[in-house]
Amino acid sequence: MPANLTPEYFKAEQWFRSAATSDEKILALEQMLRVIPKHKGTDHMRADLRRKLSKLREAPVKKGGKHTDIFHVPRGGAGQVVLLGMPNSGKSSIVGAVTNAKVSVADFPFATHAPVPGMVQYEDVQIQLVDMPPITADYIAPGQVGTYRNCDLVGVVIDLSDDVAEQLGACLDFLESRNLLAGGETPAFDNQGNVLGKRAFCICSKCDIARTGAKEELEELRGYPWELLEVSAETGEGLSDLGRKLFELLNIIRIYSKRPGKPADMSEPFTLPAGSTVMDLANAVHRQLAENLKSARIWGTGVYDGQNAQRTHVLHDKDIIELHFS
Ligand SMILES: Nc1nc2c(ncn2[C@@H]2O[C@H](COP(=O)(O)OP(=O)(O)OP(=O)(O)O)[C@@H](O)[C@H]2O)c(=O)[nH]1
Numbered sequence: 314m315p316a317n318l319t320p321e322y323f324k325a326e327q328w329f330r331s332a333a334t335s336d337e338k339i340l341a342l343e344q345m346l347r348v349i350p351k352h353k354g355t356d357h358m359r360a361d362l363r364r365k366l367s368k369l370r371e372a373p374v375k376k377g378g379k380h381t382d383i384f385h386v387p388r389g390g391a392g393q394v395v396l397l398g399m400p401n402s403g404k405s406s407i408v409g410a411v412t413n414a415k416v417s418v419a420d421f422p423f424a425t426h427a428p429v430p431g432m433v434q435y436e437d438v439q440i441q442l443v444d445m446p447p448i449t450a451d452y453i454a455p456g457q458v459g460t461y462r463n464c465d466l467v468g469v470v471i472d473l474s475d476d477v478a479e480q481l482g483a484c485l486d487f488l489e490s491r492n493l494l495a496g497g498e499t500p501a502f503d504n505q506g507n508v509l510g511k512r513a514f515c516i517c518s519k520c521d522i523a524r525t526g527a528k529e530e531l532e533e534l535r536g537y538p539w540e541l542l543e544v545s546a547e548t549g550e551g552l553s554d555l556g557r558k559l560f561e562l563l564n565i566i567r568i569y570s571k572r573p574g575k576p577a578d579m580s581e582p583f584t585l586p587a588g589s590t591v592m593d594l595a596n597a598v599h600r601q602l603a604e605n606l607k608s609a610r611i612w613g614t615g616v617y618d619g620q621n622a623q624r625t626h627v628l629h630d631k632d633i634i635e636l637h638f639s
């Protein structure tokens with residue numbers, strides 16, 4: 314009996330083949346099992362997939378060894394934003410223009426072959442922006458998906474001087490077929506049950522040489538409510554807005570800590586997810602001491618200066634907090 318496999322299944326199979334880690338292989342196999350047509354003709358295949366899955370789940374985690382994963386980018390700053398785009402779309406030029414990272418910019422494709430992180434300064438916070446090797450409709454480096462899996466936000470770079478439909482298609486295909494997007498139809502979960510989908514936005518590059526109507530075409534095609542930011546690494550247009558945009562899209566707040574009787578330390582804010590409470594800040598300041606939090610005073614939004622705040626009080630960007638531990 315024919316298996317009648319669907320394009321969705323072939324995408325999941327491609328994901329499995331390009332997965333470099335066991336965790337990623339498990340996610341891909343789960344997806345293959347979810348989308349494989351369920352009838353007599355696929356009985357053997359499904360049994361085989363289940364066998365592979367349980368083998369991977371049972372495999373002991375390897376320790377030690379010298380293998381380093383080039384796609385593992387240690388986090389830095391207040392959030393990690395990873396660029397995604399086709400060859401020559403301008404990713405390295407953007408990272409090179411807004412950070413001190415040493416990137417390779419070239420007019421030939423695949424000039425970048427490993428992630429290169431840099432730091433973008435926005436007011437008093439630093440945000441990590443990661444240049445990446447390109448993807449194409451046919452090729453994705455094994456393990457590359459891992460960098461996206463671990464980031465906070467994906468910056469999809471679309472070159473406005475080139476075919477936007479083709480670029481968007483390749484990027485969406487990559488993100489959707491690996492269940493990387495928040496709001497996707499079949500979200501993946503980690504083994505704690507957390508949804509793995511990422512938020513994304515669009516950086517429209519090379520706006521100095523944009524094709525007429527390219528941005529409008531992209532707006533129409535994007536399919537997700539992604540924000541679009543037009544930039545040019547050549548003229549600098551839009552780049553001064555990038556830090557603020559990343560800060561807003563990361564959905565984080567800055568909190569300044571203050572010691573009793575001393576002025577607040579305004580040099581290095583704590584950064585927390587929007588919606589965080591006084592107790593979340595106490596945990597960020599000192600995990601062990603947090604349980605001993607006795608009281609807190611707050612200066613900032615919606616409070617009078619020095620007001621006592623409950624542990625559950627929701628903080629706002631730029632609030633100043635004085636924590637008292639017993
Ligand atoms: N006119 C113009 N050219 C640009 C701009 N940004 C990049 N370029 C040119 O586009 C080419 C590719 O730029 P890269 O930044 O290397 O592109 P990439 O996306 O990193 O390429 P890969 O590493 O292959 O993925 C280079 O020749 C750049 O000089 C821009 O804003 N305007």
Ligand SMILES: [Mg+2]
Pocket residue numbers: 404405406417418424425444445446
């Ligand atoms: Mg590059």
